[in-house]
Amino acid sequence: xxxxxxxxxxxxxxxxxxxxxxxxxxxxxxxxxxxxxxxxxxxxxxxxxxxxxxxxxxxxxxxxxxxxxxxxxxxxxxxxxxxxxxxxxxxxxxxxxxxxxxxxxxxxxxxxxxxxxxxxxxxxxxxxxxxxxxxxxxxxxxxxxxxxxxxxxxxxxxxxxxxxxxxxxxxxxxxxxxxxxxxxxxxxxxxxxxxxxxxxxxxxxxxxxxxxxxxxxxxxxxxxxxxxxxxxxxxxxxxxxxxxxxxxxxxxxxxxxxxxxxxxxxxxxxxxxxxxxxxxxxxxxxxxxxxxxxxxxxxxxxxxxxxxxxxxxxxxxxxxxxxxxxxxxxxxxxxxxxxxxxxxxxxxxxxxxxxxxxxxxxxxxxxxxxxxxxxxxxxxxxxxxxxxxxxxxxxxxxxxxxxxxxxxxxxxxxx
Amino acid sequence: xxxxxxxxxxxxxxxxxxxxxxxxxxxxxxxxxxxxxxxxxxxxxxxxxxxxxxxxxxxxxxxxxxxxxxxxxxxxxxxxxxxxxxxxxxxxxxxxxxxxxxxxxxxxxxxxxxxxxxxxxxxxxxxxxxxxxxxxxxxxxxxxxxxxxxxxxxxxxxxxxxxxxxxxxxxxxxxxxxxxxxxxxxxxxxxxxxxxxxxxxxxxxxxxxxxxxxxxxxxxxxxxxxxxxxxxxxxxxxxxxxxxxxxxxxxxxxxxxxxxxxxxxxxxxxxxxxxxxxxxxxxxxxxxxxxxxxxxxxxxxxxxxxxxxxxxxxxxxxxxxxxxxxxxxxxxxxxxxxxxxxxxxxxxxxxxxxxxxxxxxxxxxxxxxxxxxxxxxxxxxxxxxxxxxxxxxxxxxxxxxxxxxxxxxxxxxxx
Numbered sequence: 001x002x003x004x005x006x007x008x009x010x011x012x013x014x015x016x017x018x019x020x021x022x023x024x025x026x027x028x029x030x031x032x033x034x035x036x037x038x039x040x041x042x043x044x045x046x047x048x049x050x051x052x053x054x055x056x057x058x059x060x061x062x063x064x065x066x067x068x069x070x071x072x073x074x075x076x077x078x079x080x081x082x083x084x085x086x087x088x089x090x091x092x093x094x095x096x097x098x099x100x101x102x103x104x105x106x107x108x109x110x111x112x113x114x115x116x117x118x119x120x121x122x123x124x125x126x127x128x129x130x131x132x133x134x135x136x137x138x139x140x141x142x143x144x145x146x147x148x149x150x151x152x153x154x155x156x157x158x159x160x161x162x163x164x165x166x167x168x169x170x171x172x173x174x175x176x177x178x179x180x181x182x183x184x185x186x187x188x189x190x191x192x193x194x195x196x197x198x199x200x201x202x203x204x205x206x207x208x209x210x211x212x213x214x215x216x217x218x219x220x221x222x223x224x225x226x227x228x229x230x231x232x233x234x235x236x237x238x239x240x241x242x243x244x245x246x247x248x249x250x251x252x253x254x255x256x257x258x259x260x261x262x263x264x265x266x267x268x269x270x271x272x273x274x275x276x277x278x279x280x281x282x283x284x285x286x287x288x289x290x291x292x293x294x295x296x297x298x299x300x301x302x303x304x305x306x307x308x309x310x311x312x313x314x315x316x317x318x319x320x321x322x323x324x325x326x327x328x329x330x331x332x333x334x335x336x337x338x339x340x341x342x343x344x345x346x347x348x349x350x351x352x353x354x355x356x357x358x359x360x361x362x363x364x365x366x367x368x369x370x371x372x373x374x375x376x377x378x379x380x381x382x383x384x385x386x387x388x389x390x391x392x393x394x395x396x397x398x399x400x401x402x403x404x405x406x407x408x409x410x411x412x413x414x415x
Numbered sequence: 416x417x418x419x420x421x422x423x424x425x426x427x428x429x430x431x432x433x434x435x436x437x438x439x440x441x442x443x444x445x446x447x448x449x450x451x452x453x454x455x456x457x458x459x460x461x462x463x464x465x466x467x468x469x470x471x472x473x474x475x476x477x478x479x480x481x482x483x484x485x486x487x488x489x490x491x492x493x494x495x496x497x498x499x500x501x502x503x504x505x506x507x508x509x510x511x512x513x514x515x516x517x518x519x520x521x522x523x524x525x526x527x528x529x530x531x532x533x534x535x536x537x538x539x540x541x542x543x544x545x546x547x548x549x550x551x552x553x554x555x556x557x558x559x560x561x562x563x564x565x566x567x568x569x570x571x572x573x574x575x576x577x578x579x580x581x582x583x584x585x586x587x588x589x590x591x592x593x594x595x596x597x598x599x600x601x602x603x604x605x606x607x608x609x610x611x612x613x614x615x616x617x618x619x620x621x622x623x624x625x626x627x628x629x630x631x632x633x634x635x636x637x638x639x640x641x642x643x644x645x646x647x648x649x650x651x652x653x654x655x656x657x658x659x660x661x662x663x664x665x666x667x668x669x670x671x672x673x674x675x676x677x678x679x680x681x682x683x684x685x686x687x688x689x690x691x692x693x694x695x696x697x698x699x700x701x702x703x704x705x706x707x708x709x710x711x712x713x714x715x716x717x718x719x720x721x722x723x724x725x726x727x728x729x730x731x732x733x734x735x736x737x738x739x740x741x742x743x744x745x746x747x748x749x750x751x752x753x754x755x756x757x758x759x760x761x762x763x764x765x766x767x768x769x770x771x772x773x774x775x776x777x778x779x780x781x782x783x784x785x786x787x788x789x790x791x792x793x794x795x796x797x798x799x800x801x802x803x804x805x806x807x808x809x810x811x812x813x814x815x816x817x818x819x820x821x822x823x824x825x826x827x828x829x830x
Binding site: 023024025028030051055056057058059060061062063064065066075079082234353355356359360361362383384387388392393 | 787788789790791803804805806807808809810813814815816817818819820823825826827828829830
């Protein structure tokens with residue numbers, strides 16, 4: 001199988017509305033059905049529609065694995081663990097063998113009971129600096145504060161045989177005692193034991209250093225709980241993977257707010273465009289995103305444009321919020337990209353039904369508009385109409401090969 | 416990948432009408448189209464419909480492999496061979512390494528020519544007793560008569576290195592000479608040779624013991640052919656597999672008549688509910704089945720309800736019979752489960768078109784009704800209407816993951 005240039009070189013804007021898919025709830029409708037989406041529907045009408053199982057039917061996608069699949073990378077082969085994406089998204093340097101984590105500043109009492117999993121929304125930068133560069137058992141640990149209480153943590157692997165197969169320290173619930181990091185079941189090798197030991201020591205050291213830190217003294221004086229520990233989770237192990245350019249032949253850029261998506265994009269060798277004013281919430285700045293995407297399309301063949309807020313509202317069970325966010329995406333974003341000189345693709349990384357406030361495996365709608373697509377009879381972009389579209393029911397991993405053929409960068413098997 | 420509970424815990428009744436799928440014949444209709452099915456259609460109308468390739472397109476499913484797939488077990492990985500299901504379904508104890516067979520009492524002449532493959536519908540229990548517990552080359556052989564001429568046979572494996580890769584002794588046609596059991600091609604190891612030798616000796620011993628048995632003397636006196644040999648087929652090798660509870664997280668029960676389906680259910684760790692009056696024919700007692708299923712739903716999250724007769728009539732080429740059986744299922748069974756407090760799923764394990772009197776690979780219709788499903792426009796449950804349903808065309812192996820997400824016992828990959 002080889003990648004050959006085709007006769008035409010076309011571009012693509014891939015808009016992923018995070019968690020867009022839903023189940024019927026209010027009045028039997030999904031937020032996407034209830035939203036006001038004349039522009040999206042125009043694309044649906046002009047394009048070919050379908051449903052997409054991002055991983056496979058019945059398997060609930062995480063946001064990280066889902067994006068890998070949609071961007072053409074089999075997550076069962078290429079998923080390095082969440083921490084890697086968080087660290088890359090935070091602009092930290094990673095080298096082969098490094099182990100990276102997501103981390104939160106949190107509040108614990110002297111018995112290591114978690115009072116607040118998300119502490120220190122202010123002053124976190126300084127607290128992160130206090131921990132950055134620690135060395136434990138010869139392994140250097142780097143830390144970067146991203147937003148609010150959130151950090152990424154990197155353990156320098158070098159020849160240290162570190163492993164991502166270790167458990168979370170984060171309790172995921174307030175009220176519980178901070179967990180001990182342990183090798184995952186069935187993975188109890190030397191590397192795992194060593195990594196777990198370093199993680200546990202790092203967490204204890206973080207308490208010693210942070211508890212009496214002047215930032216926390218000030219917090220206590222103001223009556224706020226101290227951000228006196230760092231809790232790690234989502235270990236990932238960095239390895240280089242072939243870039244989108246190397247695998248598909250075209251250059252790609254990413255316009256996203258949250259570090260996870262930027263991290264995935266970096267991992268795949270995409271250019272990550274910085275955008276101001278993105279919040280992942282109802283007040284996120286879509287204008288800056290669309291400007292950045294249209295600008296990126298000049299220098300790149302493929303632009304991945306991500307909007308997080310739809311997922312956040314799904315998790316909140318906020319039907320009206322999700323509906324209104326979709327209407328905003330239609331008016332402020334899709335209206336401005338719909339006539340771009342490129343294929344327009346709209347889809348989601350998974351469903352986040354407001355009725356269950358979690359990711360679900362319900363397939364997501366997908367539409368491709370552009371030269372030569374087999375326009376079907378679907379004229380409304382939603383979870384129901386898409387089921388009768390010309391694409392049928394595809395898998396997430398198939399989307400990029402389909403797009404790369406439309407773009408003229410196709411893989412041919414045989415002669 | 417981990418199985419996590421969701422926010423809601425929902426139940427499922429899965430109704431499998433064996434061999435339900437068909438091809439158009441009389442008046443261009445299938446038996447399912449021609450049947451009177453107001454209740455099934457009501458479910459179709461309220462639910463999401465689709466077609467299902469139980470194994471994969473074009474591959475004709477056996478009943479055993481089909482049920483494995485539909486219940487979420489890849490048959491290419493988990494299929495132990497038919498004999499295992501027959502023995503488990505007959506309530507025989509099986510241990511790792513045991514090799515089990517389906518078996519028939521048959522009539523042979525002194526040249527070992529098969530006169531009747533299905534002999535001894537009466538008195539079989541006593542004949543089975545005469546063979547039960549024989550020991551050949553140190554291997555104990557147990558036998559149990561199930562219904563009429565049918566038996567299950569278990570060779571105690573222990574450390575005997577027995578193998579399921581041996582050929583059938585059964586001729587599958589009257590008039591042929593009893594076959595010699597041999598190692599399957601490409602599998603001619605010591606275990607296969609040993610197993611084949613024991614099978615051949617067991618069959619010969621069965622003739623010696625049964626031919627002069629008083630039950631057969633009486634049969635001869637009544638002018639009936641003697642049940643003077645036992646013919647083995649469908650060797651299977653028992654191994655424990657992770658249960659449905661272990662893999663999906665919920666408890667499951669089976670309501671079925673024939674030993675095969677009960678055996679599959681036991682193999683997967685389901686509770687098998689005994690039901691009186693099931694025959695697999697037009698006179699089968701559906702009332703007892705529906706009572707058992709509704710009762711089982713109280714103690715279990717998932718109830719697999721099986722009806723065999725539709726398949727039997729397909730094999731008989733009996734259009735009217737199959738049509739009428741479907742109408743009976745609608746009226747006597749579906750009418751009573753349709754409002755149960757659970758998801759209702761109706762499908763088949765394969766098609767058994769009356770026109771060809773055998774299993775076929777034509778995909779089967781499937782419908783899922785319950786909270787949050789994306790109701791489509793299909794309002795009639797049949798092989799044609801289902802093709803335009805919201806599920807599209809799924810694979811048998813995908814059904815359980817899809818259902819487990821609806822149930823709130825979902826697998827998430829990534830974060």
